[in-house]
Amino acid sequence: MILPTLAKSQDIPTQADSLLTSYSRQGLFSGNVAILRKGKVLFSKSYGYSDAAAKRLNGLATQFRIGSITKTFTAALIMRLQERGKLSLEDKISKYLPDYRFGDSITVKNLLNHTSGIRSFTSIEKFQQEKMKMSGxxxxxxxxxxxPLLFSPGSNFQYSNSNYLLLGYIAEKVTQKSISNLLRDEITRPLGMKATGFDSDQRKSTHKALGHEATIRSDHDISPANNIGLLAGAGAMYSTIEDLMRWERAMYGNQILSDSSKEQMFQPYLKNYGLGWEVSKRIGRLSYSHSGSIDGFKSNIQLFPESETAIIFLSNYFNTPGPEICAALEAIAFNEPFHMPSEIKAVSLSQSQLNVYTGDYLLQNKLKMAIVLESGKLLSKIEGQPTVSLRPIGAHNFYVPMNGVYIRFGMTPDGSAVSLKVIDGKRELEFNRRK
Structure with a gap:
């Protein structure tokens, strides 16, 4: 169950801490969160472990991978280069990529607002299979x-990491500097962001958070190496909660970008995406935001320019319900009703009790889910999808940490399982057990 709670404006720290403590206590959040208004920190606190196995706690100096929040920095670099006359958003990318056959139909601006039609390399099987062997x-x-392009450039929107990989490449080509040095010289050093940069699997730091994720072995496994440096301008950066506060402040001054550049950057195009930022309006409130999702980490930065309010969310637990938490934090920041999570308490069931649920279940006689018992754990297996572990939380009820859904079994009076429902928020899918 989830219960509506109304936060008083003076209780923002109390309400935010109560919310995040609830998620953290249940193993659903590990990381750092800050709420700011006009540069004043209203709330900032750390939860969970930077290394769960070593019981090393997160702190305000902990460095998290920020995934696609990197794109906000890459976009700013491109805007700075335009201000200096190094390139133009209207340039055809064939100017910088003469061997690319579609270069004459795609502009730098198409890359920035994801209207290029270029397929995202992270969705291509060859990249996923060979990324650990790639070097550049x-x-x-x-x-x-x-x-082939997915559509004619400018005619549609498709979020693509390839766009921002190419933007980083173009920035390097016109400056003859590496993107990591460009970031340092153009943004992080001027802003005093000393704990922000491009990451690598080999980087050593006592403040470096390890990524964690739910697997069939453990609810908090260490995420495997992913050769993160390859993501470059698309998603390879790390930062801290305090450095991202400096980044938030930079969006209101002219230290990094002129007013005209920021006006261009925060102009929404297709699907409410600007240039490196999502631009939206919900219940009358203007928002500039970007989320990040990368092995072992989830992140989000959200600016509300009309009140200069900001929410920064960094987590080193991939399976955290980030959008749900951030929606509640937004409500807290603006003194609106929000939802506290119901506590998910695991219960212990014997092998014989778990065995009752095993069998094949069908969705509309098409999709088959096999519920099996292996090494004392109840597992769900669907062809073509990762095997997930079911955590018992009550009579015939289970929670799936790997994807945040609930499974409820339908039982006959004699105690046989005849169906199961997969519950994801308000959406329910019912599978019937094969006889």
């Missing part, structure tokens, strides 16, 4: 350079 951007380009 040219190899990644090879996974999508020969692929």
């Amino acid at each position: 951007i040219k190899e990644i380009m090879g996974t999508f350079f020969d692929a």
